[in-house]
Amino acid sequence: MRVESPHPWDVTPAEARAIQAEFAPSVSLDDGIRFEDIRVVAGVDNGYATDGNQTIGHAAVVVFSFPGLEPVETAHGTAPVAFPYVPGLLSFREAPAILAAFGTLRTVPDVLLFDGQGYAHPRRFGLASHLGVVLGVPSIGCAKSRLVGTFEEPAREFGAQTPLVHGGETVGAAVRTRPCRAPLFVSPGHRVSVDTAVRLVLACCRDGAFLPVPTAAAHDAVSERTGAARERAREA
Numbered sequence: 001m002r003v004e005s006p007h008p009w010d011v012t013p014a015e016a017r018a019i020q021a022e023f024a025p026s027v028s029l030d031d032g033i034r035f036e037d038i039r040v041v042a043g044v045d046n047g048y049a050t051d052g053n054q055t056i057g058h059a060a061v062v063v064f065s066f067p068g069l070e071p072v073e074t075a076h077g078t079a080p081v082a083f084p085y086v087p088g089l090l091s092f093r094e095a096p097a098i099l100a101a102f103g104t105l106r107t108v109p110d111v112l113l114f115d116g117q118g119y120a121h122p123r124r125f126g127l128a129s130h131l132g133v134v135l136g137v138p139s140i141g142c143a144k145s146r147l148v149g150t151f152e153e154p155a156r157e158f159g160a161q162t163p164l165v166h167g168g169e170t171v172g173a174a175v176r177t178r179p180c181r182a183p184l185f186v187s188p189g190h191r192v193s194v195d196t197a198v199r200l201v202l203a204c205c206r207d208g209a210f211l212p213v214p215t216a217a218a219h220d221a222v223s224e225r226t227g228a229a230r231e232r233a234r235e236a
Contacts, residue, residue, distance in 0.1 A: 003103045005134060009096050010082040016092045017123070023133055024125040032138045032191030033110055035199060041066045042109035043214025044101075044131075046094040047222040048081065055081040057097030060221035062214055063107045067203060069213050074221055077101030088122050088147070091130040098131060111192065111200060112139040115215045117147050118189035118197075120164055120172040132190025139189030140197045141172070142215050146185050154183055159202055163194075173198050178210045 007019050042063045049056050057079050063072040077100025083092040094116075117126030118141030126147070132139030149166035151174040164172040164185060172187030175198055188197045204212035211219070 001102045001105045001108055001135070003099050003135070005095075005099065009092055011092065013084070013086050013089060016083070016086075016089045020089075020123045020125040020130070023130070024123055026133045026190075027119065027124060027129050028191050029119065029188050029193055030191065031193050031196050035196055038066050038110045038200065040064070040072065040107060040109045041111050041113060041200070041204065041214050042105075042107075043113050043115075043212070043216070043218035044098060045115040045215060045218035045222045046098055047226040049226040057081045057094060058222055058225045059094070059097035059101040060218045060225070061098070061101045061105055062217040062221055063105070063109055064204075064214050064217070066110070069204065069206065071217075073105065073107045074217075075101045075105040076221070076225060077104065090116060091125075091127045094127060095131060095134070099134070102135060109137060112137050112189070113201065113204065113212055113214045114139060114141050114189060115143070115211075115219060117141045117143050117185075118172070118187040120146075120148055120166065120185060120187035122148055124171070126187070126189070128187070128189030132192075138191040140192055140201060141185075141187045141189050142201055142212060143185040143187070144211075146174075151183075156180075158205075161198055170194060175201065177202070177205045177212075178208060181210050184210065 079096035114128035118128035128141035154160035160176040174183035
């Protein structure tokens with residue numbers, strides 16, 4: 001994929017918030033593709049390992065056919081981490097490695113599933129929204145924990161869901177993907193509605209797993225790379 005960043009990533013937290021304020025109005029919650037036309041989905045995740053005194057971001061993009069969820073392609077990317085950990089500004093820490101992975105990807109996915117927040121964000125511009133705008137691809141956030149909003153517990157059955165509400169606005173949904181676990185927090189990233197985001201995430205959950213197949217595969221791919229990097233560091 002061709003990747004062009006519309007702004008720098010090595011900025012101060014104050015500059016990062018200003019960038020979010022500038023680009024957040026670009027987010028669309030209208031479906032950029034019909035559910036019936038989705039043929040390729042990708043999971044995206046990021047992890048970290050140290051190399052001497054430097055923290056290195058490792059990212060993976062794992063592409064699957066849809067609805068069959070057959071593996072198509074895996075791309076990896078790395079980048080030094082220059083941005084500190086600041087809640088609400090995760091994209092500035094993770095994007096350089098993720099975009100490096102997309103830069104080597106041959107397949108252009110129809111929809112991206114990120115392990116992180118999308119519209120369910122204090123400034124409505126979480127990781128999935130930010131990179132959805134940068135890449136121009138419909139995107140969804142699939143977060144294991146809630147960043148903002150309130151919700152009622154969904155019924156303990158697969159597919160049960162309740163609205164995630166923040167500031168009087170529905171910003172996503174609490175979705176039960178595994179009856180015995182807390183809900184998964186699904187929010188639109190960019191060019192996806194709440195309803196389509198939930199529908200696609202549920203369609204990508206298989207065999208009683210908590211996470212959808214694409215993001216689980218991306219997590220495993222990143223864990224393998226970061227584990228190998230830590231092992232090399234111990235041996236150095």
